[in-house]
Amino acid sequence: MPELPEVETVVRGLRKTVVGKTIRRVKVQAPASSIVVSPSLDGLVFDQCLKGRTIDSVTRRGKNILIDLSGDVTLWVHLKMTGKFQYVDTTEPMDRHHLVLFDFKVSSHRRSAKQLRFRDPRRFGRLRLYRDDELWNQPGLVDLGPEPFEMSPEDFVSLFRSSHRMVKPALLDQTFLAGLGNIYADESLYLARIHPRRITSSLSRKKLTELLGHIQDVLDKAIGLMGTTVYTFSGVFRRTGNFQNYLVVYAKEGQPCGRCGALIVRQRIGSRSAHFCPRCQRIR
DNA sequence: TGATGTGTTCTGCT
DNA sequence: AAGCAGAACACATC
Numbered sequence: 500m501p502e503l504p505e506v507e508t509v510v511r512g513l514r515k516t517v518v519g520k521t522i523r524r525v526k527v528q529a530p531a532s533s534i535v536v537s538p539s540l541d542g543l544v545f546d547q548c549l550k551g552r553t554i555d556s557v558t559r560r561g562k563n564i565l566i567d568l569s570g571d572v573t574l575w576v577h578l579k580m581t582g583k584f585q586y587v588d589t590t591e592p593m594d595r596h597h598l599v600l601f602d603f604k605v606s607s608h609r610r611s612a613k614q615l616r617f618r619d620p621r622r623f624g625r626l627r628l629y630r631d632d633e634l635w636n637q638p639g640l641v642d643l644g645p646e647p648f649e650m651s652p653e654d655f656v657s658l659f660r661s662s663h664r665m666v667k668p669a670l671l672d673q674t675f676l677a678g679l680g681n682i683y684a685d686e687s688l689y690l691a692r693i694h695p696r697r698i699t700s701s702l703s704r705k706k707l708t709e710l711l712g713h714i715q716d717v718l719d720k721a722i723g724l725m726g727t728t729v730y731t732f733s734g735v736f737r738r739t740g741n742f743q744n745y746l747v748v749y750a751k752e753g754q755p756c757g758r759c760g761a762l763i764v765r766q767r768i769g770s771r772s773a774h775f776c777p778r779c780q781r782i783r
Numbered sequence: 784t785g786a787t788g789t790g791t792t793c794t795g796c797t
Numbered sequence: 798a799a800g801c802a803g804a805a806c807a808c809a810t811c
Contacts, residue, residue, distance in 0.1 A: 501791060532806085562791090579806085580790050596808095621807045623791075639792080667802060672800095673791080680790070770802060771790080 501578045503647070503678030504721035508740065509584055513557040515564070517615055517754045520570070520603040521553045522568075529598045532667075533619060535627040539616040548572070548628055549601075561643045561677030571631045583625025596620040637648045643677045644728070647714050652704075655711040659699040666702065667695035668769030679714070682727060682749045685774045687714045689748045695766075695773040696778040720745065750775040 501509070525546035526535065534545050552568040559565070566574040576582070585591075589602075589612045601615040617626060625638075634706060635641055645654065658676070662669060669675050670684040679687070688695055690713040693706060702710070726740035749756055752765040752774060760779035 550805080577791090579792090581808090619807095621789080623789095623806055623808095662799080668801085671791085769800095 500580050500680055501562060502680035502683050503562060504718055505726035506559055506564060507722050510557050510559045510564055513584065517554050518557055519554065522549050522551065522601060523604045524602040525549045526600040527602060533622050533624055533626055535625060537629045537633060539630050539633060540628060542763055545628065560640065561673055563640060573629055573631055573634050575627045575629060575634065577625045579623035581621045585667060586613055587616060587617060590612045599626060615632050642674045644673060644675045646677055647718060650711060652708040652711055656704050656707050659702055659707050663700045665769055666693060666697045666699050667773050669699050671749045681771060683717055685749045686717050687748060689775060689780060694782045695768050695775055696782055744777050748776065771778040
């Protein structure tokens with residue numbers, strides 16, 4: 500479940516591996532509902548539209564990955580829950596969940612050819628191609644809330660004063676604040692000792708300043724640790740980052756709170772699960 | 784075989 | 798209008 504730190508980690512990985520490279524060939528392996536091509540791109544199919552373009556830069560907005568290509572086109576990627584990029588040797592084994600393969604033009608002295616692969620077992624992820632001039636009109640990008648790292652405490656306070664809703668669903672709402680998902684929302688609320696059902700507009704200036712600080716700290720620490728990828732697969736967690744070692748409430752239902760010893764609870768709030776300490780995070 | 788769980792976004796209701 | 802619940806997405810597991 501990639502959230503901001505995991506997406507940032509992927510973006511940094513792409514910068515190290517594919518920026519500056521020119522796409523030689525794209526293979527769409529599976530009949531992919533995962534792919535969208537803007538109608539304005541002259542009816543070109545995905546692979547034909549990408550062929551020959553150079554990857555100029557890779558950036559992140561919320562949980563969205565923006566791959567800026569030559570010729571005023573952007574490949575906009577959302578990993579959703581299980582989407583993943585892998586930069587691997589072409590000889591690495593593949594399975595039916597490898598949906599798209601990208602081959603690059605490489606200098607001839609390079610020994611083994613590497614390939615960028617998009618794999619997504621659940622196929623919720625999306626790869627979309629848009630002309631740069633239409634990209635930011637698209638729903639999903641145009642309506643995103645602010646980036647947590649770009650907010651001052653004053654911005655954060657006025658944002659919270661502008662709505663009257665439970666804080667947990669608000670933090671998950673990408674049009675309210677971009678980048679947080681269930682893990683970092685729960686962790687930040689715990690650190691700030693805020694009950695997930697508290698109403699956004701009822702929180703004090705001081706509490707909100709603390710919350711913003713914790714959100715920024717948690718995201719920053721998670722980015723430093725290359726994210727947390729807690730991926731539910733037959734009830735077993737598979738990790739790709741290291742932040743899961745520092746989780747204090749997420750997936751800790753029934754375990755004692757590190758501050759007060761009360762048992763962490765899991766409740767359905769806003770039709771999503773919320774993990775919190777019933778003693779440290781009071782509704783009041 | 785069918786129910787369930789998973790996060791995000793979309794739709795539709797109040 | 799704003800905020801909520803529920804659906805849909807696709808697949809694996811029980």
